[in-house]
Amino acid sequence: MTNHRFSYFTLFTLFTLFSNIALAQTTDNNDSKAIEKIEVTGSYIDGYGAHSASGASRLDLDIFDIPQSVSVITSAQMQDFQLNDINDALDSATGVNVQRIETDRTYYTARGFDITNFQIDGIGLPLTSGNNHADEDTAIYERVEVIRGANGLMTGVGNPSATINFIRKRPTAETQAKVNATVGSWNNHRIDADVSTPITDNIAARVVAVKQEQDSYLDRYEQDKTLVYGFVEANLTDSTKLSFSHSYLDNKAKGNNWGALPLFYTDGSATNYDTSTNTSADWSNWTVIKNNTVIELSHYFNDNWSLRSTYSHKTTDEDTELFYVFGTPDKETELGLTGYGSEYDLDDEHNLFDVYVSGDFSLFNRDHQVVFGLNYAKMSYTDSSLYDYTTGNGFPPITNLNTWNGNTPKPTFADALTGSDVQTKQKAAYFTGRFNVADGLHIIAGGRFNEWQAQGTSYGVLQDVNNDEFIPYLGAVYEFMPNTVAYASYTETFVSQTQVDINDNILAPITGESREIGVKRQWLNDSLITSLAYFDIEQVNVAIIDPATADFPIAAQRYIGADGINSNGFELDIAGQLTDGLQVSFGYTDFDIDGDETVKAYTPSQLLKLGATYQFQQWDQFSVGINMRWQNKTSRDQGVVGEGFTNAGDTITTTQDAYSVVDLMARYQFNDAITLTVNVNNATDEKYINSLYWAQGFYGAPVNYNATLSWKL
Template sequence: MKNLPLNLITLTILTTTNAFAEGSKNSDVEKIEVQGTYIEGYGAHEVSGASRLDLSIIEIPQSVSVITSAQMRDFQLSDINAALDSATGINVERIETDRTYYTARGFDVTNFQIDGVGLPLTSGNNHADEDTAIYERIEVIRGANGLMTGVGNPSATINFIRKRPTEETEVSVRGTVGSWDKTRLEVDASTPLTDKVSARVVLVKQDNESYLDRYEQDKSVAYAFIGAELTDSTYLSISHSYNQSDAIGNNWGANPLYYTDGSATDYDASTNTSANWSNWQVVKNNTVVELAHYFNSQWSLRATYSHKTTDEDTELFYVYGTPDKNTELGLLGYASEYDLDDKHNLFDAYINGEFSLFGREHQIVAGINYAKMSYVDKSLYDYTTGNGFPVMPPLPEWDGNTPKPIFTDGLTGSDVTNEQKAAYFTARFEVLDNLHVIAGGRYNDWNVEGNSYNVVQDASDKEFIPYLGAVYQITPELVAYTSYTETFVSQTKLDINDKILAPITGESKEIGIKSEFFDGLLIGSIAYFDVQQTNVAKLDVRTTDLPINLQRYIGAEGISSNGFELEVAGQIYDNLQLSFGFTDFDISGDDVVADYTPSTLIKLAATYTVPAIEGLSIGVNMNWQDDISRKQGVVGDGFANAGEEIVTKQGAYAVVNVMMAYAITDNVSLSLNANNITDEKYINSLYWAQGYYGAPANYSATLSWSL
């Protein structure tokens, strides 16, 4: 399948689906209803990012979580980092104030989609604080998502489902004040404009200082969605989102974690390495056009075009070195200007429907996808004025006061274009009354061209990514499932023969049980997974002593992980909503990753409506992780413990948040939130050799009005 031309696969898929559609053309046409839906509570029943088949969560042979709008509202999860903190199996690696990595099952999460369409993040991480106000829910599909992407790591796919117009006019206004002078105003309005046209608008303005010295953020969000029923069977929509984040005093890198004698540093939680002129401005725009058409009651077509841009302008200050424990001296500053211009163009079209074969009913989805991503970035430094690399005072005394450099030296950067063409199909076969098999795959034709910081990025790969899953219905409420899927990542490293290494390949195997309780109000699952990644570039020892541009690589075994996940979400009793996730796994193949990745995660969110006091609800949101560490080298000469290994450790800890909400009237409510109520002090991440502390105890109050 590797060398099968893409157009042949596409033609075969569309011809097949067209034949099925023609066979059903006399069926009644079903009127399209594309409206926003509010998921009450913490239990969701369907997801759209796993296969595009019309399946409930328990019918999908893969681990799936949903962070609902109710959960985001109750605990003020207004940015994606806070939201994903609550997702089963997801670890949020806050390495800096405005740059974040995400991991699942030991691998970086790079696949982020909006309504099922997207590409891996440009640099594998997210910049700035992205708001959740425009999203109805967030879907997390863990493991390799070979059907919907096929490119990336076998970790997870995060699918953001945007808010859409509602059938009736709805308006809500929410105002929040909180610790460190936080103010936030959010407006969400949806209304039918005519019998056939409806619209929704979301506006957000947020300004806040921080527990970190000098750090402030100003955030603006605007989102508009308009949809029209062109006919009883055709729906067209266009939407645009604007997200601006202006950060001042942001860090680049973070605090040193050990002294020259190997002992651990222990700064105030407010310690920030930024200069007083540091800033990071990010503007993201995303325009989406969607078309949906029903041929008849069984077959439909959906097409999406998305144009997304990211513009970043930064002036950064990095602190490096190892301080002396007695004097706190030994650190140096390192200033840089960084600018990024990133563009994504994506087109996706698929047809889905039902057909009869051998006396049984089956489903199929077949589609094509085109994506082009290009980015240009540049970095500048100051090698001439003396302000680009200043000697630092003791970090506990650092107030950010250093002359601003003139960024005119050492221009470097990137100019890279990624292009992907793909065709995919998924079929769900009813093999027996209680047994369904899902089989499919995705053919990716991937091409990368350009140069990044003097490293050629040219690479080209063609891969067929298979998917196979089975679901056996033990009882009407209980199913057992198993699945297998793959991913791949292109590489640019050269081997000893100056040939580009073959792609990094990943595979994910999973087996589990899912069940519905209380007439579907509660969904539970338990899964065992085995994830592997192979052919990761490793330096060829024969070229170790050569200059960097002449060093060559070999494909080596990568990371593998296996473990269990347990999840329960939904309504337990009439007044109790619960979301609980437990993850425990082991990583092999990379001791560094195994050390800094928590192997056990517990996520809990619960709200209780107090029957004795009408309108009152209380809740708790808790994240717990076990201990992590990072080896930092050895103690140098001149110390009694010279040669001793330096290990940074962060013990197991829990962050506990609580909330209380009271409905003053049918339209007005007040909610109070307290975060990290135990005032736990902890290092956010050991993903890098530096780190900074999480937020101490903080509080907010939100007044809401709705129509």
């Protein structure tokens, strides 16, 4: 695909076009004075427009009133395009880049920095290793909130990239049930059920279950996923509510890769394998079991003041047998690669407790909001790695990846036991207030005192860390004309690091500052919201992989602190109902990174996301839609060509040209209960490398299809 540069003029034109359409309809609506307006409240978001985002603060605020860039992936969008795992869902989020480095390990970035803060209903800890393992199903979530930029008030430590907040499904006031059955390419078979019902006048429950089995476009790769989720909620009194929930996820993968394809030959030219090429052995497997229990208690003291406390217990158990391929192949013979087997096991446990009081008060004849909270979190993990240095099966030669069928003797994993035993603690106290200082002007001010401790060892390296920091937050929102606000926000960032350098010394913490200004507008009786933001971020001492160890196995890789990294740019976000029957989610991000040329090269700096569905007005049973993402060209320097070639000494650069992935949808509603949805993914059959985050990579899925039959009560 041609690498088009989206200009600021283009963005201004798009923003103006959407604004004019919406303004014209707003005028039409205002002329219809006789129409009675009925306000309906509830948890379900119908369409692509959302009003609130609870992960941005503990304040009861609309997105319109939050001085940061916020977007929401609604249940409607997830259902329309079968965004059944979080990677597919976040592919649709403005400004988020999903870095699929392997089949079962994924990094996420925004504004040039890794996203490590993932929350469930506003509660969470940074990812243990900065990445997500295995598949995470979206069936239990009502929506996914993406709060871009630093979010020091609610997350404490973390990068100024984004916070992803998953809002879970909860029991409903009336009985409802829905079952989806999906069949698709590569023997994809999935069934999911969602049932909610009152049990008594004061107790209600909701249960979600998923079973999915599928092969893959990748040779030998297949998945078997089981998910069960239950949520029980009880009104103990008129003012006190208690809930208990638990989710269980069992994800079994076979033929998964560890590492990925080599991207260049010894002469520096690019490899070009079949999309289906996989480096896995036929015995490779990766099983991940996750359990999450959450207990919530909320109490209303009166109409203005309330308390909410949450306890979360989450465990992860991983058992793997992995096969890595390293080296650089010769272009003529395809020789030069070697296999590397390992057994890896992980046990991870998170315990989190959060309690806060929120309320309204009057001062100087104006109403204000405040929140005071305490947070305690403890995480411990142990992992181990075993290898085979004695039988000869631990490092077999790979003759030719083009004909590789994964058939290699399974190693005897009994050598060189290494691993980690690490415990971390986070203690925090936070406060924030929204102060109505003048007509149309609100100031949000607060801060969080955060203490972060870690101790233990990881692969023989001491992990002891003890840091504390006060993180201030200041924001302002001014409604300078009806339904239009300008906003600004400032916060500092702080991240304790456990990565070690080439000398096995722990890197110092990351510190920095994050600023953002923008404008938001609501249209069409709040059914459409547009926002345009400019951000400027400065960070120092960000850990990146030491280039000298980039080709090493994961356990042997070391890091360096990249001083002076900063990122600045803008984001445009449009979400909601543009006109009758037309739901739109549009996002465009354009930014620059300074201070680290490697990160700058492999990070897409221009991202465009578009999701849209149209329900025909004359034939309202039929809907069509498009979900697409586009990114600009990325690259990665891979060293220099060795001796013996005419171009010896030339820089080897892997380049992924700009590309787009287009998904299509058509749905027919037979009656109130039964609906058929057909999805075509990567409709143009684009071939692309998923990520250059690492020196290796593998290709994205080619064109594929699925059909979903839905029944609801």
